[in-house]
Amino acid sequence: MLLLLAGPAGAADDFSAELDRTQVRANETLTLRLRAGGRLGGEPDLTPLNQDFEILNQSTGSRMSISNGTVSQTREWTLELAPRRAGRLRIPPLSLGGTQTSPVTVEVVPADQTAAGTGSKPIFVDTQVENTKPYVQQSFVYLVRVLYREQPRRAVLSEPEAEGATLERQGEDQSSSETIQGQRYTVIERRYLVVPQRSGPLTIASPRLEALLPESRSAGRRSPFADFNDPFGNAPFQDLPDLFDMGSGRRVIERGQDLTVQVRPQPNAGNGTWLPAESVQLSEEWTPAPPRFRVGEPVTRTLVITARGATAAQLPTLDPGTPEGAKVYPEPPKVEDLPGPAPTALKTLKIALVPTRAGELILPEIRVPWWDTTADQERVAVIPARRVQVEPAPGEPASPQPTPGATATDRPAVSAPDQDPADTPLATHDTGVDLSDSSTTVPWPWLTLFFALAWLATLSWTLVRRSGRGGTGRVAATPMRPHRGEATARTRLRQACTAADPKAARAALLDWGLARWPHHPPRGLGDIGTRLGLAGSATADILEHIDRAVYAPGGAAWDGAAAWRALEPTLLVHGGAGRALPVDPLPHLYPRPEG
Incomplete structure (x- = not known):
């Protein structure tokens, strides 16, 4: 046990870096392994790698071994790197616990050097913009197209980036086909909406495509179904996945071209709305x-x-x-x-x-x-x-409206410059009778006058007879119907406030106003508050809140009980309950003896 415990103390601290290969194409990846032994703790600083490489994946592990009584512990970090450019790149020294790795050099050659353009690539990324000179805050479409000849086993497309603009993906990916230099490609289109937030040059960094392409069948394991397909000539199972293929393939990294657009500033800046x-x-x-x-x-x-x-x-x-x-x-x-x-x-x-x-x-x-x-x-x-x-509210007298045919009554008659004033026609009255026509044979004016006088005489006789029957000389009092209408409206208002129903409360208040002022009903709750005077001023906010609860979006919160407590005394004072009841509103059926 003492030897085992003393083993790690004697182990030397070591931190090293190793690449799986020293030459790679620009669209391929390479693996970097970092190993730390001894008592080194913490995590390595990988920031220096970001200058020339992109870290795609990262994993870590540890192992312990005992050899001849000596215990050794090793930690390992595995990084998958994608070169950012072609050329001779350098893995800089990486630090861990005060110890650094040795630098490693890798040669990155351009992908498909012999190909002119992208015609011979099995898979590549193309980027386009529909407007190269947009205005600030003018949206335009940024299009990303992925083209491939053979279906990749796996493909991951990152998001584009643009500093000084917002990018939002639009809709679903669209699929089509296209022929390039005699090769047929499947095309996957993805659209982004770009809105620049400032003027000047705007660079849109192309997304990165990470794909796993299948290896050639001749170079890999022979499928057991190959001989089965031969007798059928056209190999009917060639599109089915190989059940014995455990996911091996060639991993590639592709990027499209970074695009730069010139964003124009807002014309006449400072004019307010810019759309x-x-x-x-x-x-x-x-x-x-x-x-x-x-x-x-x-x-x-x-x-x-x-x-x-x-x-x-x-x-x-x-x-x-x-x-x-x-x-x-x-x-x-x-x-x-x-x-x-x-x-x-x-x-x-x-x-x-x-x-x-x-x-x-x-x-x-x-x-x-x-x-x-x-x-x-x-x-x-x-x-x-x-x-x-x-239009006025129901029950409110309407303003006199001009009759379409009686234009002469709406404004003074004006004679034309070449017209004799004696020839100007007389104005017609509301009865529609043209008094200028003296040739009529029917005495309508005299008949009208006769019936009017007869109606006045009958009315006078009725009033004198009713006054004599009363015996006391008192004028008949106002009927009680308006008071009963006010009481009914107050009851409905109380019920509506208790049920917190602002629409029913508003209707009850308007009915109360109609009963209170039958000849000139209020036009709304605001009109009721005005007619109530000082008391109405105290309840103006409550009436306004009822309107808002009815017409505001979603119905504003309304406390019906509190509204009723504030409105009840005001309505009682200004309604029929606050006025003296009339005495003997109807004459007695049998005359009372005097004294």
């Missing part, structure tokens, strides 16, 4: 269609911007503006990148628009400036301003 694209369209839709604008009723406006040659992240924010006389509740915009050979982006914005007053409503213009990369000039997508008429 380079091939085409931009701005459209709108209404729900319901066609829209009907009425006080207190929401109308949904959907704005859509579509840009070809841009990504969704580049689309600007749409600003519909806030028209005077309406409340606007926008939803969060939705963006998406549409599939297709060319990048196409879509942004959708939905807005709930609630008119607050009747009359004319002006929707402001919407503008989206963009840069036409095809014509190389600035353009603007526009939805022009529009004027719409808002």
Whole structure:
């Protein structure tokens, strides 16, 4: 035991490097083994290898042996390296625990020196760009093609790299075939979308292809099915994998050409929105269609911007503006990148628009400036301003509208320069009777006057008779129906608040307002708050919150119980419960004796 324990102490520390071969082609790999013996600990510093080599794989192991009572322990690191360039390359000294390896030299010869181009290569990588002079933030396609004559046993393609730009893979790989110098190749295409983030030269480093190609059958083990295929002439099993092939093959590394594009700066920098694209369209839709604008009723406006040659992240924010006389509740915009050979982006914005007053409503213009990369000039997508008429709320008296045929009543009659004023026709009234026509034989004006006087006489007689029947000279009081309507609306409001249903609460409040002001009902919750005066000012936030809970995207959180506690005393004070009840609203059936 003492000898075994003393063995490692006497072992010498050693750290060495060894290559499996000293000459390799540029598209092949080589294996570097590092061995450390004795008491060396830690991990070797492999940073110096990155200058001329790329580390593809790395593994480590250790072993212990006893010889003549001496214990020795060895650790080994196995590195698979791919040369970055052709020429005479050097494995620099590597350090471990204060000990260094000796440098090793390897000769890297160009792959297929006798081949002109890539026609004779069994597998290679080709890279292309569709635009060599894009603008900053202008997206363009970077295409990677892998071409091979024989199906590789295994193939791994790394990602391209570009400093100062974003790369995003687009869609699935596409397969096709192509003939190059009389050789038929299978082509696998992979597309990337590149968006440069700064102007100046942009270099895109080609991805690396690592493939394991099958060795020639004549050089390897003979398949037991070879004789079985011969009698069939065309070898029907030649495309099936060899069950006795345990995965041996020739490993190759291929890279495409690094490409450099010149990114142009933004023209007229500082003008705000910068959207380079091939085409931009701005459209709108209404729900319901066609829209009907009425006080207190929401109308949904959907704005859509579509840009070809841009990504969704580049689309600007749409600003519909806030028209005077309406409340606007926008939803969060939705963006998406549409599939297709060319990048196409879509942004959708939905807005709930609630008119607050009747009359004319002006929707402001919407503008989206963009840069036409095809014509190389600035353009603007526009939805022009529009004027719409808002109808009053149900039950509210409408403003007098002009009659299409009665244009003379809408404005003063103006005679033409060559027309005698005596020839100007008289204005017609709302009854549609043309008084300028004196040739009529029917006495309609006199009949109308007679019936009007008869109706007035009947009305006067009825009022005098009802006053005499009352016996007390009191005027009939206001009927109780509005008060009963207010009570019913308050009950519905309480139920809606308890159930946290903002839509039902809003409808109950509007019904309460209709019962409270039957001849001039409120146009919305904001109008109710205005009519309630100081008390309405205290509850304005609550009424506004109800509107937001109804029309805001997804329904904003709403505390119905708290809203009812704040609204109940206000409605009681300003409603029928706060006014003195009328006395004897209807006359008695039998007259009461006086005294």
